[in-house]
Amino acid sequence: xxxxxxRGYDAVTIRDLAGAAAISTPVLYDHFPGGKRELQAxxxxxxxxxxxxxxxxxxxAETPEDFLRQTLDAFFAFIEANPxxxxxxxxxxxxxxxxxxxxxxxxxxATQAIARLFALSRxxxxxAVSERRGQELLAEMTKSALNGLASWxxxxxxxxxxxxxxxxxxxxxxxxxxxxxxxxLPEQAHDATIGRTKR
Numbered sequence: 784x785x786x787x788x789x790r791g792y793d794a795v796t797i798r799d800l801a802g803a804a805a806i807s808t809p810v811l812y813d814h815f816p817g818g819k820r821e822l823q824a825x826x827x828x829x830x831x832x833x834x835x836x837x838x839x840x841x842x843x844a845e846t847p848e849d850f851l852r853q854t855l856d857a858f859f860a861f862i863e864a865n866p867x868x869x870x871x872x873x874x875x876x877x878x879x880x881x882x883x884x885x886x887x888x889x890x891x892x893a894t895q896a897i898a899r900l901f902a903l904s905r906x907x908x909x910x911a912v913s914e915r916r917g918q919e920l921l922a923e924m925t926k927s928a929l930n931g932l933a934s935w936x937x938x939x940x941x942x943x944x945x946x947x948x949x950x951x952x953x954x955x956x957x958x959x960x961x962x963x964x965x966x967x968l969p970e971q972a973h974d975a976t977i978g979r980t981k982r
Contacts, residue, residue, distance in 0.1 A: 784826055784830070784867045784868060784871060785803070785867045786799055786800060786803050787800075787823060787826070787867075787871055788866075788867035788868075788870040788871045788875075789867070789870075791875050791877070792819070792823055792875075792877035792879070792882070793877060793878070795819065796819075797811065797812075797818050797819050800819060800822065820879060820881060820882060823871075823877065823882055823885075824881070824882060824885045826868075826871060827871065827872060827882070827885050827886060827889055828885065828889065830865070830868040830871065830872055831872055831889035831892065831893065833861070833865075833868070834858075834861050834865075834868070834869070834872065834893075835892065835893055835896045837857055837858075837860075837861045838854060838857040838858040838861055839854070839893070839896040839897055839899075839900060840857075841900075841903075842854065842857075847904065847959070847960075847963060848952075848956055848960070851952065851955065851956055851959065852948065852952055852956075854900070855929070855948045855951045855952060855955070856944070856945075856948050858929055858933075859932075859933070859936075859944045859947050859948060859951075860944065862933050862936065863944055866937065866940075869933055869937075870937060872886070872889065873930050873933065873934070874934055874937065890926075893926055894919065894922045894923055894926055895922075897922035897925055897926055898915075898918040898919050898921070898922035899918075900922075901917075901918040901921045901922055902914075902915075902918050904963055904964070905963075905964035906918075906921065906962045906963065906964060907962055907963075907964050908962065925955060928951065928954065928955065929951065932947055932950070932951060
């Protein structure tokens, strides 16, 4: 993963990958008959699933703002601990059409996972779209903003994670708070709008 992330898919040979794993090329083909393409595809699927399960989940939170802050911190914490995974997932994507499909599928699953978080609340949008489409669009914007910050962080690795979380909150919560519908719901229903609140 480190080789693929640092040097790029096209610049790494199957011999390079086998050497990094301290195995012979035939052994690597035993595990991945499709060679480098199959290995890259499996790494993308595994790391995309790991990132989603780590960051896109129902945290215990007292308020929607706390819920968003915990989600953002979890996202950047994963990237901090797994920088090569993030670069392979989101930056310098290979031109190979089959791998492009794998990446696109991972991106769609990420959007769907974030949209499920938006579905925990109601949102007052300025245009008439279905709730599902609105959640999808909010998820796409959130994902793009976070990926942009993560890309910047790759080139500024000394910047503190908590500062990134703060900047992301400045933008995302400022908008989300204005759009969040908080009406006179029963307490149990209100709890459902902020994920899984502490009981």
